[in-house]
Amino acid sequence: MTARPETPAGDADSWQRGERLGPDFFSRDVLEVAPDLLNKVLVVTDPCEPAGDVVAIRLTEVEAYGGQGNDPGSHAQRSRTRRNSVMFGPGGLLYVYRSYGLHWCVNVVTGQDEVAAAVLLRAGQVVAGADLARQRRARTAASVGERDLARGPGRLCAAAGIAAEHNAAHVFEGSRIGLFDVGLATPPDRIGISTRTGVAGPGGRLPYRFFLREDPTVSPHRPARP
DNA sequence: AGTAGGATAATCT
């Protein structure tokens, strides 16, 4: 086992004792859910691994995306399409899309059914399954440091093994993908807020990006160029 | 440390 950066909860397997987040957590407004997802842990079990290998990622950076008419910059801003239709579903579904033709990005849908909103999972710290995560990431990157395993939305998906087939899956009991509260406290003054990365136009001015201050696994913030 | 360029595909003008 290789050395890993400090894991706030103490031991690396603490996610196993966590409490799975249920429908009530995700059915709230996206701007409440997004910051609450910081320091929660995304757990993905690999269906290809007979041993039930797991990658767990403590979330350190997310972005909120609203719905029809109320958020320029959201995929659901205009109308319901085949790509964004999952965003209109109930909270707790996964919305997976392809970014720049190359990478996968994963959102967790929030709010009531028919209300389009979702939280983009942008970065985190791999707290379990680092070897498997590095194996997956090595398919596109020559060598990946511990810090960069899930630093960025495309990287997070690659490390977690999330792709198109997970679109519209849910995160509740019975799903291979879940979000867990492992008891990590997040004091309000640890939460940083900024504009979203790479969002141009009026939507680029909304303070919808939430991250853990001074956490090395947060991705560099790149505001959209004018 | 910072930036340029390229790969690549769904979506929309």
Add this chain to the structure above:
DNA sequence: GATTATCCTACTG
């Protein structure tokens, strides 16, 4: 035909 919720390599200072 342009744009995009990106990542990686390779180059400059």
